[in-house]
Amino acid sequence: MVNRSQIPAAIISKAKHLEQILHDLGSCLVAFSGGVDSTFLLAMAAKTLGSKVLAVTAFSEIHPETERQQAKELAGTIGVKHCEIRSVEMALPEFVSNTKERCYYCKKSLLEQLTALAAQKGYAAVIDGSNLDDRNDYRPGRAAVAELGVRSPLEEAGLTKEEIRLLSHSIDLPTCDKPAYACLATRLPYGTEINSQKLAQVEQAEEALLGLGLRTLRVRHHGDIARLELGEEEFRQAAGSLRLQINMLVRQAGFNFVAVDLLGYRSGSMNIF
Secondary structure, three states: OOOHHHOOHHHHHHHHHHHHHHHHHOOEEEEOOOOHHHHHHHHHHHHHHOOOEEEEEEEOOOOOHHHHHHHHHHHHHHOOEEEEEEOOHHHOHHHHOOOOOHHHHHHHHHHHHHHHHHHHHOOOOEEOOOOHHHHHOOOOHHHHHHHOOOEOHHHHOOOOHHHHHHHHHHOOOOOOOOOOOOOHHHHOOOOOOOOHHHHHHHHHHHHHHHHOOOOOEEEEEEOOEEEEEEOHHHHHHHHOOOHHHHHHHHHHOOOOEEEEOOOOOOOOHHHOO
16 A cells, blocks of 8 residues: 655645535535546545435446456445446347447446436436546547536646546555456447347456456457457567467357457557548
């Protein structure tokens, strides 16, 4: 665990600003995925607002079951009220057609569910885990956040992903070094229709590779071909001792060919139009 005295004063100042933002809300519903950002946000909300916090996790075909279970366990560890809702993006033609605006329709639909739930249960605000770095990537879902009046306290406090990891480490959150995660739909190129079968293939392949001990990875779905994006250590393993196992496991998920991307893992690589 990082000692708080080792954290730069500028980051401590941002953390205090975050606490003030949360305090001023009075109560909140946290859109909680169990990732690095939303877990830190939930922990800080619980510290600041106590019982006036509700964590809500969405589940559907675009989210692996392991992520759902981890979110439930994390909410219990933090000690906040937690519930789940089934998101309905797979019923939206604008989502399943997988245009460049896919994330906008998905995010808008989910946030509409969350804002309705917050109003029903009497929470003053809905907050999400967007951070300052999110401004630098193509994220059409941000427009939905603004339209529906959802707050992003981490971004408002000026916190970056690495600063959130450092602060998470300082309060001993198990997600401090968790690899970045995005929904399974991001594994399909724009213009490729999203369906349950393709999502299940990706989930099975990624879960199998995680079971081998790999951590930083994406399985990109290109029809019969699975294109693997791997971190540096994972790349070495894929070229060496795990080569045959990786090939077998990914093929068992329904792919005919397994390719390793020489550029390795890149967040948002499917956003290259």
